[in-house]
Amino acid sequence: MKRILVTGGAGFVGSNLAVALKRDYGHCQVLALDNLRRRGSEWILPRLAAHGVQFMHGDIRNPSDLAEVGPVDLLLECAAEPSVHTGYGGSPAYVLESNLLGLIHCLEYVRQQGGRLLFLSTSRVYPIDPLRALPLQEEESRLVIAPQDSGVGWSADGINESFPLAGNRSLYGASKLSAELLIAEYAALYGLSATILRCGVIAGPWQMGKVDQGVFVLWLARHLYQGPLSYMGFGGRGKQVRDFLHVDDLYDLLRLQIEAPDRFPVTPLNVGGGPDNTLSLCELSRLAREVTGCSLAIGSQPQTRAADIPYYVTDHRCLTDLCGWRPQRNMVTLAEDVVRWLVDHRGQLQPLLGG
Numbered sequence: 555m556k557r558i559l560v561t562g563g564a565g566f567v568g569s570n571l572a573v574a575l576k577r578d579y580g581h582c583q584v585l586a587l588d589n590l591r592r593r594g595s596e597w598i599l600p601r602l603a604a605h606g607v608q609f610m611h612g613d614i615r616n617p618s619d620l621a622e623v624g625p626v627d628l629l630l631e632c633a634a635e636p637s638v639h640t641g642y643g644g645s646p647a648y649v650l651e652s653n654l655l656g657l658i659h660c661l662e663y664v665r666q667q668g669g670r671l672l673f674l675s676t677s678r679v680y681p682i683d684p685l686r687a688l689p690l691q692e693e694e695s696r697l698v699i700a701p702q703d704s705g706v707g708w709s710a711d712g713i714n715e716s717f718p719l720a721g722n723r724s725l726y727g728a729s730k731l732s733a734e735l736l737i738a739e740y741a742a743l744y745g746l747s748a749t750i751l752r753c754g755v756i757a758g759p760w761q762m763g764k765v766d767q768g769v770f771v772l773w774l775a776r777h778l779y780q781g782p783l784s785y786m787g788f789g790g791r792g793k794q795v796r797d798f799l800h801v802d803d804l805y806d807l808l809r810l811q812i813e814a815p816d817r818f819p820v821t822p823l824n825v826g827g828g829p830d831n832t833l834s835l836c837e838l839s840r841l842a843r844e845v846t847g848c849s850l851a852i853g854s855q856p857q858t859r860a861a862d863i864p865y866y867v868t869d870h871r872c873l874t875d876l877c878g879w880r881p882q883r884n885m886v887t888l889a890e891d892v893v894r895w896l897v898d899h900r901g902q903l904q905p906l907l908g909g
């Protein structure tokens with residue numbers, strides 16, 4: 555490999571992957587293309603420069619911005635509107651133009667110029683109502699699936715790739731599922747080499763956590779900087795559950811794919827922290843208190859938003875069976891890494907994340 559392009563390269567995932575790639579593949583030119591739409595992305599640019607990643611201001615909605623890059627060996631497609639709540643009560647234009655039309659431009663770019671594609675899809679391709687219909691039991695601090703319960707695509711080990719796809723999933727989820735289908739067609743028609751990772755919640759340093767996206771970082775930041783927080787939806791008691799993946803664990807997987815690309819099919823694969831790395835919001839509050847040493851009164855907003863789900867845990871056994879990958883970093887390590895970053899960059903981050 556000589557050249558790698560990371561679209562959305564000034565975002566949370568893109569910038570972390572770009573910096574790690576440059577560290578480990580120093581002989582490669584690593585390019586980060588981003589339109590800097592996300593608040594805070596411009597603040598990442600000095601970090602990219604300091605690590606030898608070349609920034610290009612560009613927009614995947616414009617094919618000419620991609621053409622200007624020239625051929626690359628690997629395209630990591632991380633540019634997106636990443637909020638599941640986008641479009642509700644507003645225009646669908648940006649999420650569709652960026653996540654779908656932008657992806658088509660990326661596909662055309664790779665078809666014409668060559669190179670391998672790695673696409674970051676999402677667990678939000680799984681539809682909302684069937685996820686809400688899972689038989690969840692309420693325990694003291696969280697919702698759970700009982701060990702004896704299971705159905706097509708789900709069990710106490712989480713949601714796997716065979717979870718039925720019928721139903722609505724948000725514009726964000728629909729844009730990503732459409733993208734997955736198009737990638738598979740390009741693979742079949744044009745021999746495009748691609749991997750699709752259906753990621754659950756990812757977290758880590760350099761994430762600009764918001765209510766819409768990046769809840770792990772938001773929770774720690776608000777504890778440390780003493781900003782407002784509320785348990786939202788499902789009665790406002792904070793019992794909804796997610797698994798969390800450290801962005802460095804995602805990078806470990808990327809390295810496996812770079813080293814042995816032929817092992818990975820174009821079929822979408824679930825990636826996430828898995829059953830060993832789950833937290834409810836209440837439990838995240840407890841962890842945040844322990845790691846920051848700060849307590850916080852947390853409000854309650856019982857109303858559930860249209861795209862909210864009460865439970866999602868990644869069953870990543872398909873991927874583990876394929877290549878041996880599994881997350882290596884637990885929730886305490888993740889929280890400690892994030893808090894270290896929040897403390898080290900307090901002057902810049904408190905105005906952005908403090909509320």
Ligand SMILES: NC(=O)c1ccc[n+]([C@@H]2O[C@H](COP(=O)([O-])OP(=O)(O)OC[C@H]3O[C@@H](n4cnc5c(N)ncnc54)[C@H](O)[C@@H]3O)[C@@H](O)[C@H]2O)c1
Binds near residue numbers: 563564633
């Ligand atoms: N963070 C997560 O928990 C998570 C989970 C599942 C999937 N993903 C996927 O991972 C990818 C990266 O997410 P993230 O968390 O880093 O989000 P992010 O918002 O931090 O980064 C996205 C970056 O893309 C840029 N961008 C947006 N539209 C663009 C466009 N049209 N052209 C060029 N750049 C554009 C933004 O400015 C931003 O810097 C996304 O595709 C997202 O759907 C993220």
